[in-house]
Amino acid sequence: MRAVRYHDHGGPEVLTVDEIDRPQPAADELLVRVEAGAVNPVDTYFREGSYPPGDLPWITGSDVAGVVEETGADADFEAGDRVFATGLGNDDPGTCAEYVAVPDDLAATLPASVDFETGAAGALVGVTAWQSLVDACDLEPGERALVHGGNGGVGHVAVQLAAATGADVTTTAAPEYHDRLADLGAETVIDYAADDLEERIEAAGAPDAILDHRLDDYLGLDCRVAAFDADVAAIGNTDLEATFPNVPAARGKALTVHHVSMFNTPDVAAVLERLARLYERGDVEPVVDRTYDLADVADAQEDVLSESFLGKLVVVP
Ligand SMILES: NC(=O)c1ccc[n+]([C@@H]2O[C@H](COP(=O)([O-])OP(=O)(O)OC[C@H]3O[C@@H](n4cnc5c(N)ncnc54)[C@H](OP(=O)(O)O)[C@@H]3O)[C@@H](O)[C@H]2O)c1
Structure with missing residues (x-):
């Protein structure tokens, strides 16, 4: 099968499309025929060696949607099932390949009405948004989220x-x-470059839950605009030492900052099952901005960091 691997850590140029054997699923794994994967900033961090993944060479990619080809003896799915999964590319080889072995606790059924590209697009980011807003911030109806x-x-x-x-x-x-x-579904949308960003966020109403992917830039603002007893879910690649001296306002607000890592989600499959219902009903619709072939994953990993788009970059083998 074709798989996109890095043999050394480094920039996008270390990625090569290699011809390798299909993986064999372990007892608790599914062998998934990949119909779509998605591109995430974390793929570039793993590739660069910022977090130690498994041994090199290593297959890149965290998200997958596809069809179960075969299952290990104890895996809770059947051949032919449509599934989506995330959390790969770190402890387990990644998803930018024609087939991937997926631990069954990282996978859920993908409803027939949700296409594979949408499923892949909504896997890692869906779990992250859920972990941040639902699990960490306990967001409730009638509250305000920023x-x-x-x-x-x-x-x-x-x-x-x-x-x-x-x-x-x-x-x-x-x-x-x-x-x-x-x-x-946003009630208020504000240009992040606006001079009066803080005033306009305050005018919209004090947020009870804040999802912050750039804590170095915004933790001070978060502390000032937050409602009393608010929660901040921090997901970005942040210089925490530089950031935390800046938060005396947090104490007065009884503010809680949660450091969310998708890869630490206790039960990925359970969150994916909930997301699948939202995607099936159309309550949440992950957006595919554009697709790439396996041969162009290096371009995709450059683009995810350098380009502006709405939604997700998706890989179709
Ligand atoms: N902790 C976790 O589990 C977890 C999970 C997923 C992602 N993350 C991290 O969260 C971050 C976002 O991930 P993503 O997948 O959503 O990336 P993404 O698709 O590349 O989106 C990045 C967003 O940041 C916006 N942005 C750029 N400059 C900004 C500024 N000054 N103020 C506010 N927004 C700005 C971009 O807007 P433009 O289009 O205008 O540039 C874009 O909307 C990354 O650092 C990623 O590593 C963490």
Whole structure:
């Protein structure tokens, strides 16, 4: 099968398309024929060696949607099942390949009405948005959520998830995305580059839950605009030492900051099952901005960091 691997850590140029044997599923694994994967910033961190994954060479990619080809003896699925999964590419080989072995506790059934590209697009970012807003922040109907960067992979699902929860949503994004984010359920959309960003967030209403992917930039603002007893879910690649001296306001607000890592989600499959229902009903619709072939995954990993888009970059083998 074809698989996109890095043999050394480094930039996108270390990725090569290799011809390798199909993996054999272990007892608790599914062998999935990959119909779609998605591209995430974390793929670039693993590739660069920022977090130690398994031995090199290593297959890149965290998200997958596809069809179960065969199962290990104890795996809780059947051949032919449509599934989506995330959390790969770290402890387990990644998803940018024609087949991938997936531990069954990282996978859930993908409803027939949700296409594979949408399933892959909504896996890692969906679990992250859920972990942040539902599990960490306990977001409830009638509360207000602030989602920084609403057009991003995580952001565009978080906006919809918060709205589906019955919360009022304030989000930030470049002006070109404002109309689409309003369509996705945001009540207030503000240009993150606006001089009066803080005043406009305050005017929309003090947020009870904040999803922050750039804590270095925004933790001070979060502390000032937050409602009393609010929660902040921090997901970005942040310089924590530089950030935390700046938060005396947090104490006065009884603010709680949760450091969320999708890869630490206690039960990925359970969250994916909930997301599958939301995707099936159309309450949350992950957006596919564009697709790439396996041969172009290096371009995709450059683009996810350097380009602006709404939604997700998806890989179709
Ligand atoms: N902890 C976890 O488990 C976890 C999980 C997923 C992601 N993450 C991290 O969260 C971050 C976002 O991930 P993603 O997949 O959503 O990435 P993404 O799709 O590349 O989205 C990044 C978003 O950030 C926005 N942005 C850029 N500059 C900004 C600014 N000054 N203020 C506010 N927003 C700004 C971008 O807007 P433009 O389009 O205008 O540039 C875009 O909407 C990454 O650092 C990623 O590693 C963490």
